Amino acid sequence: MLKQIPLHALHLELGAKMVAFSGYQMPIQYWDGIVREHLHCRSQAGFFDISHMGQCMVSGDGVADELERLTPSDITGLKSGQQKYTVLTNSDGGSIDDIIITRIGSGLVLVVNAACKEKDFQYLSNRLSDRCQLIELTEQALFALQGPSAATIMRKFSAMASNLPFMQACETGLGGIQCTVSRSGYTGEDGFEISVAASHAEALARLLLSENDVAPIGLGARDTLRLEAGLCLYGHELNETITPVEAGLSWLIKKGHTDFPGADKIIQQLQQGPEKIRVGLSIDSKQPVRQGSVIINDNDDIIGHVTSGSYAPSLGRPVAMALLNRSHAAIGTRLYASVRGQQIPATVTPLPFVPHRYQR
Known part of the structure; x- marks a missing residue:
């Protein structure tokens, strides 16, 4: 049985063609088609629903040190609000998954790939000590707002978020809805990723989509955008036999x-x-x-x-x-x-x- 993301009904309302992806029904494209969606993101701003991704909070004494021993990256050096793109490696140097780690006040938030989240969370639970606690954020949705108009649009709702540099995050309100916003993305364009409670997901999506420059973008254009940007996709440029060095990382x-x-x-x-x-x-x-x-x-x-x-x-x-x-x-x-x-x-x-x- 395929799972549904919180905005399933809204995607249908917007004319999305839904497909099976990583165990979810996801929008592959809308009425305009992949090429027009792609070019709209490059010239204006695209709204992406990526709520199928896995989100979790890891907290506890020494959690950054323990996570650093599971990745080749500098996790202990992360300051509050900073993000790090990294990989979980296996004993042969291959990549279990590529992930984003963000330090916030109460711990570290991880975003992992949808197809890998069950194995990732199990792997982390098995290897983190009893001093650490992992909580899956199953009631959070995740969006991306990407493109040259993204910062102007974000400034209407949060000056704090619009002033973030690349790979920095903050907790802020967007139209009165509390979110965690990061200056990051998967298109090569300037933009933001937004974690929001699933109960407020539709209200926030409609708020952003009401902006003239914003169009909904499906998984098809998300893939062509990241390919043009030369970004790795797990299962393609990374897997359990490909090391981060081989992947150019x-x-x-x-x-x-x-x-x-x-x-x-x-x-x-x-x-x-x-x-x-x-x-x-x-x-x-x-x-x-x-x-x-x-x-x-x-x-x-x-x-x-x-x-x-x-x-x-x-x-x-x-x-x-x-x-x-x-x-x-x-x-x-x-x-x-x-x-x-x-x-x-x-x-x-x-x-x-x-x-x-x-x-x-």
Whole structure:
């Protein structure tokens, strides 16, 4: 039985096409379609319902230190209101999930991927000591407001939230509704994520959607936006066999940190370089290449595979991300994607495909 998010009825009212995603009925697109939604977010502001994501509060003595021993990142250094993007690693250095950790007054709030939340919360419960308490925030909805108009719109409701720098959060009211707002997102655009009690979710959604520049955006455009921004999607660019170094996320690893699962392998990759690495691919064809497509070189040697691929509406052409042998990952390298017996030309290109516009 698929679960419903708090705004299920509102999405139907807005003309959403609902699909099964991570155990939930989720809006994939609305009347305007994926391309128009995508371009609206890039030019104005998009409203995303991401309430299927998992949210939890972890509190107790030494909780930051204990969480730091489960990730390669600096968690103890987080100050109140600061956020950190990181990964939970396994003993082989692979990624159990990629998560966002926010320090607030009473502890640390984690946002995890919908498909991973049950295993994540069980993993954390099994590894955190009795000094720590994990509470799933099952009565919270989660929204994102993304795009160049997002800050102007947010300023109408909360000057405090609109003045946040990137990866900072605050507790504030929006139209009289108490929320936790962060300056973050998954589109490459400036914007905000908003955690709100499910009982107030519809009122807040209608408030934001009443703004002229705001349009509802489904999962389809959310995926093409994050692909253009060169952002990892768990199950594609990250999984339990792909390390953060291979995924191009070496920047999230705390210097000198050696006390976390898989540290030996990850530190070795930092020092010697990984055998494979995530890259961007410019597809020299009108035909998109999809996840799983094999990448070959001029000698027909298999040297990697596509992790995500689609038409990029902002660029008017297909792009992809791939996990390649490091020996073939130099910018400008000409390769081929094998698609239904055809060899589609591709060129290794820098990430992101579309520049980020975060408010630093």
